[in-house]
Amino acid sequence: MSVRRRIMVVIGTRPEAIKMAPVVLALREQPWADVRVLATAQHRQMLDQVLAAFGIVPDVDLDIMQPGQTLTALTARLLTRIDDVLAAERPDIVLVQGDTTTVLSMALACFYHRIPVGHVEAGLRTGDLDNPFPEEMNRIVAGRLARWHFAPTQTSRDNLLREGFDDEAIFVTGNTVIDALQQVAARDLDIGVDVDPAKRLVLVTAHRRENFGEPFRAVCRAIRHLADAHPDTAFLYPVHPNPNVSDVAHDLLSGHERITLCRPLDYLPFVAAMKRAHLILTDSGGVQEEAPALGKPVLVLRHETERPEAVEAGVVRLVGTDYDAVVAETSRLLRDDAAWRAMARGVSPYGDGRAAARITELLGQRLAA
Ligand code: UD1
Numbered sequence: 001m002s003v004r005r006r007i008m009v010v011i012g013t014r015p016e017a018i019k020m021a022p023v024v025l026a027l028r029e030q031p032w033a034d035v036r037v038l039a040t041a042q043h044r045q046m047l048d049q050v051l052a053a054f055g056i057v058p059d060v061d062l063d064i065m066q067p068g069q070t071l072t073a074l075t076a077r078l079l080t081r082i083d084d085v086l087a088a089e090r091p092d093i094v095l096v097q098g099d100t101t102t103v104l105s106m107a108l109a110c111f112y113h114r115i116p117v118g119h120v121e122a123g124l125r126t127g128d129l130d131n132p133f134p135e136e137m138n139r140i141v142a143g144r145l146a147r148w149h150f151a152p153t154q155t156s157r158d159n160l161l162r163e164g165f166d167d168e169a170i171f172v173t174g175n176t177v178i179d180a181l182q183q184v185a186a187r188d189l190d191i192g193v194d195v196d197p198a199k200r201l202v203l204v205t206a207h208r209r210e211n212f213g214e215p216f217r218a219v220c221r222a223i224r225h226l227a228d229a230h231p232d233t234a235f236l237y238p239v240h241p242n243p244n245v246s247d248v249a250h251d252l253l254s255g256h257e258r259i260t261l262c263r264p265l266d267y268l269p270f271v272a273a274m275k276r277a278h279l280i281l282t283d284s285g286g287v288q289e290e291a292p293a294l295g296k297p298v299l300v301l302r303h304e305t306e307r308p309e310a311v312e313a314g315v316v317r318l319v320g321t322d323y324d325a326v327v328a329e330t331s332r333l334l335r336d337d338a339a340w341r342a343m344a345r346g347v348s349p350y351g352d353g354r355a356a357a358r359i360t361e362l363l364g365q366r367l368a369a
């Protein structure tokens with residue numbers, strides 16, 4: 001390709017940064033790609049630490065985050081500011097990743113500017129607009145607006161085919177989260193938070209909007225009970241800074257000698273924590289993808305998942321947010337070594353570490369056509 005193509009890569013939140021970093025780094029090696037990174041900074045501190053870990057400096061930074069932001073106000077701010085950026089930058093193509101408000105807003109703004117969109121991590125679906133909320137709608141809309149769909153698995157490709165998308169616009173690439181994980185997991189990593197080396201570690205994360213309120217309170221009460229009931233176990237919980245999460249977590253879980261609450265861990269320390277963990281309780285999408293690749297059992301604090309592959313492989317279980325279910329399923333894995341071992345198998349249904357290379361090659365072919 002003799003003409004360099006202007007490719008804008010958009011990053012809003014922590015998981016987008018982790019999953020887009022391998023794509024940015026791979027594209028930067030291509031002579032035909034003029035890569036521009038737009039950070040909307042829907043997240044601020046959690047985004048900056050990932051960009052620093054991968055040595056990525058955004059070309060444009062909208063610094064959009066406000067504490068306790070509402071979805072509507074965030075979307076309005078994003079649309080207005082993105083409009084100016086697209087008018088000034090005129091990219092040939094924009095890449096978005098996943099299902100956040102940044103993705104929805106960017107895909108819509110590109111539609112208005114008639115700029116083609118490539119959707120990374122396309123085709124994930126639960127089939128339920130309330131779970132996860134608002135992400136299921138965000139990814140449906142982003143998918144409808146995208147020209148190219150980089151589906152992580154055959155299941156996600158099938159979801160898109162079922163919705164009538166053109167077969168030739170969907171590519172199974174694997175998930176770039178495994179690329180990122182492989183780039184760091186072999187390093188000598190340190191959690192940076194004191195964890196009793198004599199105890200088994202249960203790692204916890206939670207942030208989903210549909211769990212705010214009573215479901216999340218029930219999960220916290222279950223964790224406190226589990227810490228009481230299993231004195232040979234320590235809980236480490238890096239608390240998401242959303243006030244709907246952090247206020248409740250500190251209210252219900254602080255002051256217990258075997259529960260450590262800390263700020264969100266930077267990506268490398270968090271990978272260290274996953275490697276050290278005996279099992280993981282989470283409602284995170286990314287952690288459901290990473291933990292199986294590290295051989296760590298995951299209990300998902302949700303009623304549905306758009307990532308059925310690891311559940312089908314038997315290494316991830318959906319337990320929901322009911323107090324009794326969280327206590328029973330976690331206790332079972334802490335007491336029954338055979339049940340734990342059956343889930344502690346290293347399988348990686350979400351990728352082989354080459355997703356970014358595939359996306360880059362496909363883009364090169366498409367943009368040359
Ligand atoms: C967002 C995404 C969700 C994704 C999650 C990853 C949407 C609607 N939600 O949810 O899909 O799974 O990110 O973590 O796009 N905050 C900080 N510092 C930060 C980041 C967040 O203080 O670095 C606090 C702020 O008070 C902010 C709040 O968290 O207003 C919520 O952030 P927001 O991006 O709106 O939603 P998340 O719950 O983080």
Ligand code: UDP
Binds near residue numbers: 014263271284
């Ligand atoms: N993560 C991190 N520090 C933490 C918790 C999670 O670096 O304290 C990473 C994790 O490795 C994964 C990503 O953040 O790659 C998942 O982000 P999150 O759970 O916020 O969003 P989701 O994946 O649910 O959209």
